[in-house]
Amino acid sequence: MILPKANRLTPEQLAEVTAIVSEFGCQIQPIAGAMRTIYAIVGDERDDLMINRLEGLDYVDRIDRIQSPFKLMDRRSDLARGKLIIGGVTLGEELFVIAGQCTIDPKNPTLFYETAAAVKEAGAHVIRGGVWKPRTNPYSFQGDNKSLDILMEASRRTGLPVDTEVMDEEQLQLALDAGVTVLQVGARNALNYSLLRAIGRAIGDRPEVSVLLKRSVHMGPLNEFISAAEYIAAFGNPNIMLCPRGTTPTLDGYRNHPDESATPLLKEKTWAAVVVDPSHSVGKAAYVPAASLAAVAYGADGLCIESHVDPQHGIGDDPKQSITPETLAKVIKQGRAIWDLRRT
Amino acid sequence: MILPKANRLTPEQLAEVTAIVSEFGCQIQPIAGAMRTIYAIVGDERDDLMINRLEGLDYVDRIDRIQSPFKLMDRRSDLARGKLIIGGVTLGEELFVIAGQCTIDPKNPTLFYETAAAVKEAGAHVIRGGVWKPRTNPYSFQGDNKSLDILMEASRRTGLPVDTEVMDEEQLQLALDAGVTVLQVGARNALNYSLLRAIGRAIGDRPEVSVLLKRSVHMGPLNEFISAAEYIAAFGNPNIMLCPRGTTPTLDGYRNHPDESATPLLKEKTWAAVVVDPSHSVGKAAYVPAASLAAVAYGADGLCIESHVDPQHGIGDDPKQSITPETLAKVIKQGRAIWDLRRT
Amino acid sequence: MILPKANRLTPEQLAEVTAIVSEFGCQIQPIAGAMRTIYAIVGDERDDLMINRLEGLDYVDRIDRIQSPFKLMDRRSDLARGKLIIGGVTLGEELFVIAGQCTIDPKNPTLFYETAAAVKEAGAHVIRGGVWKPRTNPYSFQGDNKSLDILMEASRRTGLPVDTEVMDEEQLQLALDAGVTVLQVGARNALNYSLLRAIGRAIGDRPEVSVLLKRSVHMGPLNEFISAAEYIAAFGNPNIMLCPRGTTPTLDGYRNHPDESATPLLKEKTWAAVVVDPSHSVGKAAYVPAASLAAVAYGADGLCIESHVDPQHGIGDDPKQSITPETLAKVIKQGRAIWDLRRT
């Protein structure tokens, strides 16, 4: 849809616009309104170059895009018929829970084994454990490859699949080789298309692997978030969970502005599962239970919660954000009750 | 707390700073850190003029305020012991519900009487009905005094108290004279201190009247929101409900960015009841039930929901935002279930 | 423009939509694209009620509005041909400057007389002096009617018109009776339509009076800002200056996020003069000169700057934000040079 600055295009302008869109196989259909004429682009308007050329014309006020920029992730694509099963749970059929430590302390494996056992007991389906960490401060602890062994040992002990964040191709390869089945892309890398493509390529033929894609912390449009997932799906593996985790600008008092409310909007646009991370949204353990229940109230398929058997002896964000497995058990129980309530 | 630009103040700078704060009855206490010395202000730092004078010094980097700007609204003030009872409900003891039309159509009183009866039946405790409307577009319908009579007649027919927005002193007086007992201050007037003071003065000695204060749509700090309520409480009537209703920048797809998550933060700072408005947060009827339940999950004391017996024949925001009384009844039932769940 | 949730409307849906718009004198024109059909509303789509009814339909994804909500303020309206002359300056022909104190101290009139004389000497065309102040903290100094006499005395001594903020009808009447010729509407009242209408009505037949309308601090769309001005223009007086003054969320380190960059966008939409307030944008005297020059670089018609002969003895925001008249003189000189540069 082309909106001219004046009330209508001149014949010369219309000819120029028509010539541009015809290079991309589209046509122009004028719509004469009472006060103003606008110009519909009939055809596949998704080519950015066509849009950029039209936006570059000085008599054009703006272009309103009608079509979404993604194809495979669209709620109406064939992929919508698939089911995502992780840790024995079919997403959408019961409340799915990933839980565990923000960060594995390589000096204290026992603590992580205890956490893993405890979150399983509390009802989690996947064990979360941070091996490598993106840190604002370059002098903070950035993670340790040894933690990967600890993570996989916890997987063997509990029999549950594990989730960890990867930030580059080297970590991706290490994680896949070790047997990690839920790859997490963090908010800072949510628009790192090189990494997304590398993941897509690496797991294209590995249907046992899934991706938990965090939403970028900036207030970008939801289409941008879903499009990032398209980079992965394009290589053939549709096991994608979209993860709202709070945005900036923050709600003052929280780490971010909670955005579990994005859930219904995402579900209108895409078939992907929505797994909310309340821990990073609010950023403080005491606020996590309420935020978790709100996410279920908004229709989330699952939750990704930081939990630790002894938060004050954790590292990374754990002392601040992790809830205890006892609290986690209560959250899961109440979350299931709200899940049921929504379906009555 | 004074943070200098350099690692510490010179003796002359320290003398100047000390002289300024002493005019306001305060003292300076230096805190020598490993790398930097900062300077605590000991005393009542709430005088804006003192802060502004310190911030004006070119060797001062910034001032971190330690004390909250409000007194009466503070959770630790004596007012915290009071109870707010409206329409027979003690807030905090059960889920409180205000419901009704965004706008009363003065040409169609019957529709409003039907709505009033239906929301009462669905479980609402107060009837909401917009008499005067703040509209972005100066040529849109701005309300009609006749609607006030319709509102009061609905109150008589249902036996329930009513809520309506007032935007200036004239409307305030009309509403009070007619017998409105819940005065609503809209988001656009949330920082209109002249109006807030006028309301405070008018109801200082009328304990049967309450105020529902909407949060401003901008992302202002929560202290600013609570401080606005202090303008009312200062005149003696503490019957105040704080109402988050979504903020800008919006979550794309909604009218605003839902902020029911502010509830736990507000409750840490103030004793005031929190009554969330999901209708304006999301701005579309289909999204209202989930947002309502999320608000209860976050611990809201109540909900203020737009409901209409026949939304497509409503005016103002009703065709877009209002849920039917049937949906309202279900929301209230589920909201009560979550209310109970949170207290187990 | 109606965008359906599905790829096209069913015949029944199309009939319903057509019936709704025909009530408002409009028609529907379908535009069949390659993948999706959308539906143009042909006619005057500005009636909010029509839009709200369409948005309330559950098969409608969203409505894209094509027309702007304002009429008189539109750059293409007849009012664009008028000129605004204040203090002997025709806006748009040379750099226009309002300068003076944030707040007049009623206990120290001499300071204000000195400021008034000094900003005139520095090149200001209008003297700014705050009589009544909107303060977040209800216990801060809120202004004093005595300051109005001081303001008018400064006007007489300098021979310059004066600018002051009014926050309610009582202050409006006092200011007009005293002879204030630039009425300022502050950011907190920018959407207080009752006040805007009262001002419009009061000055409809007083062409010697102008209004400086601050932009609301929230990130609202520019159309909302311009529409607020329409409330004033509707009563016949087009002497309106739009004043960007920074928005939230802030750029950390400043009081707000500077928005002088809105200037070219405003000028594309409306004929109104743009007078930028750098003092509130950045909130600290040291940053004001650069922000002032940036506003001129962006094409502002004028500047509204806080200046004080002795900031540390000022009240309100003056100790923090006011630049000295010496600095002001330099800013005006450099601003004029950039003004000339832009016109080469």
Add this chain to the structure above:
Amino acid sequence: MILPKANRLTPEQLAEVTAIVSEFGCQIQPIAGAMRTIYAIVGDERDDLMINRLEGLDYVDRIDRIQSPFKLMDRRSDLARGKLIIGGVTLGEELFVIAGQCTIDPKNPTLFYETAAAVKEAGAHVIRGGVWKPRTNPYSFQGDNKSLDILMEASRRTGLPVDTEVMDEEQLQLALDAGVTVLQVGARNALNYSLLRAIGRAIGDRPEVSVLLKRSVHMGPLNEFISAAEYIAAFGNPNIMLCPRGTTPTLDGYRNHPDESATPLLKEKTWAAVVVDPSHSVGKAAYVPAASLAAVAYGADGLCIESHVDPQHGIGDDPKQSITPETLAKVIKQGRAIWDLRRT
């Protein structure tokens, strides 16, 4: 600085807090105010783990950090004494300009050679040419290695150094091998610490190479931006230019919210050069000249501008954002005049 929820810590709480900070070599100093006692952390408070453990205590309201998280980038570090010389220009001594195409069209090398010659003629010191492109839409043109040869050929023809964005380690290596001397990190990768570290490591001993680090599009604090640069500087190469390029939420009408106003704030915190990108801030060619001049008015050391000899035949963002070399020449001339003005 620890702010307790209650007015002061109990002796047991104080003991716990003291024990935590002493593990990190710090001490606690209570500051008894009139109403509330707060607790300063004396020592190096920069360890995130210490802060996280304190924030995890349920009796702690919040922690205010006093020290900045970066060391080398600090304005007071020894690195502040160095000078950055690129393309024969010492940054800070005259207005530095990077200009060229958003995207090199591998099918049309001649266009790029013409652009390179023309921007040199207009006064640019470095030629910008996009080889690989981060695109929201996975199906858009993502760049081509052949363009790297075209870029280097333009460098040879003009004798000027070149700038291109790298998004992963493979591209980084290709660019360095080819002889690119200004590596650009895009806004989407601004917090991709793996990439930043890889760049730092690769250029640690290559003082002829510089980095142009774009600011992330989210509204993150400036300390986060500067900290990202610390990842590069930590490996020994301090040739870093910080590049504001607009943030979200956008100023409606622009691609982003222009943030050239961050310049004075950055310069107070760090010694790094500030080179503003007006092209992405505003996102449309017609707005670029004003935004460029505003950046110089705010004190930027340089500009990074998209320019193309024939924008409508460009690809990527060029048809929309690129100004012609004629316009560029005028912008540079006027920019230099403002540069001189600021130094009078």
